Amino acid sequence: xxxxxxxxxxxxxxEFNDNETLEKYLQELQANGVNVVxxxxxxxxxxxxxxxxxxxxxxxxxxxxxxxxxxxxHHDIARFGMEVTRNSPRQADLMIVAGTIxxxxxxxxxxxxxxxxxxxxxLAMGACTISGGPFVNSYHVVQxxxxxxxxDVFVPGCPPRPESLFYGLMQLQRKVKVEQFLGNQERKR
Amino acid sequence: xxxxxxxxxxxxxxALIEEKQKLxxxxxxxxxxxxxxxxxxxxxxxxxxxxxxxxxxxxxxLGVNYLLCNSxxxxxxxxxxxxxxxxxxxxxxxxxxxxxxxxxxEREVYALLGIRFINNPDMRKxxxxxxxxxYPLRKDYNPDPHLNPVSLESHDIIDKAPRIRELxxxxxxxxxxxxxxDDDYIINIGPQHPSTHGVMHFRTSLDGEVVKKIxxxxxxxHRGIExxxxxxxxxxxxxLTDRLDYLSANINRHGLCMCIENAAxxxxxxxxxxxxxxxxxLNRISSHLxxxxxxxxxxxxxxxxxxxxxxxxxxLDIFEKTCGGRLIINQNVVGGVMFDLYPGFRQDVTAFIxxxxxxxxxxxxxxxxxxxxxxxMINVGLLKKEDAVSHGVTGPSGRGSGWSCDIRKHMPYAxxxxxxxxxxxxxxxxxxxxxxNRLDEIExxxxxxxxxxxxxxxxxxxxxxxxxxxxxxxxxxSRVEAARGEFGVFIESRGDKFPYRxxxxxxxxxxxxxxxxxCKNEKISDFxxxxxxxxxxxxxxxR
Numbered sequence: 001x002x003x004x005x006x007x008x009x010x011x012x013x014x015e016f017n018d019n020e021t022l023e024k025y026l027q028e029l030q031a032n033g034v035n036v037v038x039x040x041x042x043x044x045x046x047x048x049x050x051x052x053x054x055x056x057x058x059x060x061x062x063x064x065x066x067x068x069x070x071x072x073x074h075h076d077i078a079r080f081g082m083e084v085t086r087n088s089p090r091q092a093d094l095m096i097v098a099g100t101i102x103x104x105x106x107x108x109x110x111x112x113x114x115x116x117x118x119x120x121x122x123l124a125m126g127a128c129t130i131s132g133g134p135f136v137n138s139y140h141v142v143q144x145x146x147x148x149x150x151x152d153v154f155v156p157g158c159p160p161r162p163e164s165l166f167y168g169l170m171q172l173q174r175k176v177k178v179e180q181f182l183g184n185q186e187r188k189r
Numbered sequence: 190x191x192x193x194x195x196x197x198x199x200x201x202x203x204a205l206i207e208e209k210q211k212l213x214x215x216x217x218x219x220x221x222x223x224x225x226x227x228x229x230x231x232x233x234x235x236x237x238x239x240x241x242x243x244x245x246x247x248x249x250x251l252g253v254n255y256l257l258c259n260s261x262x263x264x265x266x267x268x269x270x271x272x273x274x275x276x277x278x279x280x281x282x283x284x285x286x287x288x289x290x291x292x293x294x295e296r297e298v299y300a301l302l303g304i305r306f307i308n309n310p311d312m313r314k315x316x317x318x319x320x321x322x323x324y325p326l327r328k329d330y331n332p333d334p335h336l337n338p339v340s341l342e343s344h345d346i347i348d349k350a351p352r353i354r355e356l357x358x359x360x361x362x363x364x365x366x367x368x369x370x371d372d373d374y375i376i377n378i379g380p381q382h383p384s385t386h387g388v389m390h391f392r393t394s395l396d397g398e399v400v401k402k403i404x405x406x407x408x409x410x411h412r413g414i415e416x417x418x419x420x421x422x423x424x425x426x427x428x429l430t431d432r433l434d435y436l437s438a439n440i441n442r443h444g445l446c447m448c449i450e451n452a453a454x455x456x457x458x459x460x461x462x463x464x465x466x467x468x469x470x471l472n473r474i475s476s477h478l479x480x481x482x483x484x485x486x487x488x489x490x491x492x493x494x495x496x497x498x499x500x501x502x503x504x505l506d507i508f509e510k511t512c513g514g515r516l517i518i519n520q521n522v523v524g525g526v527m528f529d530l531y532p533g534f535r536q537d538v539t540a541f542i543x544x545x546x547x548x549x550x551x552x553x554x555x556x557x558x559x560x561x562x563x564x565x566m567i568n569v570g571l572l573k574k575e576d577a578v579s580h581g582v583t584g585p586s587g588r589g590s591g592w593s594c595d596i597r598k599h600m601p602y603a604x605x606x607x608x609x610x611x612x613x614x615x616x617x618x619x620x621x622x623x624x625x626n627r628l629d630e631i632e633x634x635x636x637x638x639x640x641x642x643x644x645x646x647x648x649x650x651x652x653x654x655x656x657x658x659x660x661x662x663x664x665x666x667s668r669v670e671a672a673r674g675e676f677g678v679f680i681e682s683r684g685d686k687f688p689y690r691x692x693x694x695x696x697x698x699x700x701x702x703x704x705x706x707x708c709k710n711e712k713i714s715d716f717x718x719x720x721x722x723x724x725x726x727x728x729x730x731x732r
Contacts, residue, residue: 060387060409060410060727061387061435061728062517064387065435065516068479069498069501069502069505069515069516072498073498074498074502087382087383102408102410103318103337103340104408104409105380106339108381108409111343112381134428134432135414138413138414138417139325139330140317140413141412158517
């Protein structure tokens with residue numbers, strides 16, 4: 001199938017890292033063929049979804065402040081349609097976990113994740129959420145949130161700059177854009 | 190201080206008095222409360238401010254160090270030490286009836302070292318879960334992750350507080366008290382709440398929409414920094430302080446570097462002192478700008494939030510050009526600073542000063558006299574001076590209660606004794622005083638930078654230090670004025686390249702400990718506004 005359909009404004013496809021994962025994912029999704037009409041309908045839906053991902057900010061520490069910078073005027077997350085930060089998990093599409101997750105917080109993080117409605121995505125922002133970061137040897141720190149719940153995008157940095165966060169969000173947008181709800185259902189002929 | 194020594198010996202004849210970095214007095218646990226209350230109430234020099242309460246595992250005994258000072262003159266300090274050799278059931282006497290700030294600190298010592306305090310009305314573990322196995326700061330702690338696995342099961346919060354009380358005849362009884370009354374209506378604010386400025390959990394009982402009582406639960410971002418530091422060499426542990434109170438990252442790190450330099454006798458070059466002072470003040474401005482932005486956001490002014498963040502971004506650019514970091518600055522090292530100033534630094538900072546003065550006027554014009562803002566801040570969240578001292582509320586919030594508690598004035602470090610600035614003090618004790626204090630402090634910080642920026646001398650930016658820094662045996666303190674109040678560092682060294690015990694005095698812990706007091710009988714909606722005016726940072730509390 002044509003991979004060029006996954007378009008993000010201003011950044012050409014070739015300049016993204018890790019295109020292989022996306023291609024593999026797309027191949028997997030399209031293995032059974034795509035219905036022409038429903039496939040196009042999917043594209044329209046995904047165009048809308050990917051440009052209005054509403055994030056829930058699970059900010060525990062420093063990375064949360066960098067998210068605030070990203071949301072403010074200078075970096076302006078509204079360019080990506082993501083300025084509508086929801087504080088209720090029921091209304092959010094995307095959870096941005098920004099900051100260290102510790103033992104006491106782990107059950108609460110999982111509970112908030114469980115409360116989100118499908119389809120839902122998780123972005124792990126910062127070294128602490130990826131592996132425990134500088135606190136990896138601590139007795140009270142969870143060594144990576146992927147031990148608790150599935151993660152779509154990891155954004156490294158301590159804390160990551162707003163630009164890196166945007167890059168991670170654009171990677172997520174690409175992932176959302178190739179998803180199919182209607183077009184690839186296996187039908188019995 | 191001679192009269193104080195005499196007073197100590199009169200009160201407790203067997204006390205051991207040592208002249209170390211600070212005047213240190215070691216007493217029996219039974220005499221500690223008597224001595225502390227005598228020192229607190231004596232008319233000559235009352236030691237009414239408990240700066241640090243540090244639990245230490247000394248090997249042969251579990252002990253506690255108290256750093257006390259006089260609230261009128263912060264440079265008059267005294268250290269009390271006590272300890273018990275019973276490791277199975279260590280009991281010491283509480284000073285929570287003398288110093289309000291001891292409540293949370295003693296609960297923290299219980300969670301991390303297992304020492305329980307007699308007569309403290311609430312002896313729940315503060316930072317860790319109730320069922321945590323072992324006491325992390327003890328030297329014989331077993332760090333096996335199988336003992337304390339990551340659990341995804343939520344536990345109910347039981348509002349029962351165990352305590353130990355001493356009866357008149359000297360016998361001890363263990364009791365369980367209720368935190369709330371049976372028919373209280375309780376709501377949870379936090380831990381995942383956008384307006385608590387972090388992951389704090391306030392269990393709030395309400396009468397209608399009026400707050401009756403707040404119970405603070407902490408530890409949702411407890412990262413074990415103090416324990417981690419014990420296994421790191423001195424230069425290695427520097428980066429952890431940046432991540433305590435990340436909004437005044439540079440000042441925290443300055444405090445730790447100063448403590449190590451004083452202990453090891455390292456002379457910091459003059460140019461490094463200039464850079465440190467200027468960067469500290471820029472950091473303070475960026476922190477106050479963020480505090481202002483989030484406070485106004487809490488009160489409903491979303492545009493103001495965008496304004497504050499806009500000005501802050503200019504400072505972040507300056508930080509980035511200097512040392513590559515935006516939020517976490519990583520500039521100070523032992524002996525000086527890591528990076529020199531970039532060529533256009535002076536122009537950038539001077540331009541910022543002019544711009545910021547203009548913006549401050551604008552802030553005042555469109556928010557400080559807004560009728561809604563005034564209604565939500567004036568006479569709301571009253572914190573009297575005695576309470577501020579007792580809770581240890583320092584920084585702009587403490588000075589909003591009329592307490593002169595600026596470390597830069599009382600115990601000048603770096604170049605603060607060579608520059609001229611006013612300590613901003615207000616006497617209204619309400620949210621509005623704290624709010625105005627921050628804006629005025631930005632002006633004072635600009636004034637300090639102005640005096641230094643044109644006369645930065647040339648020369649080295651970092652003193653030559655040994656590759657492995659060893660501190661001599663002893664106990665070392667340093668205190669700096671961070672953006673939220675007094676940040677303190679305590680290092681106990683046994684002559685090794687690793688510290689034996691590190692303790693960070695968090696300004697935000699005191700701010701939060703005062704929240705239940707000042708929010709009582711206020712509206713629940715004002716609780717958020719008061720929290721914004723106190724401006725605490727949670728990772729600083731949990732460490």
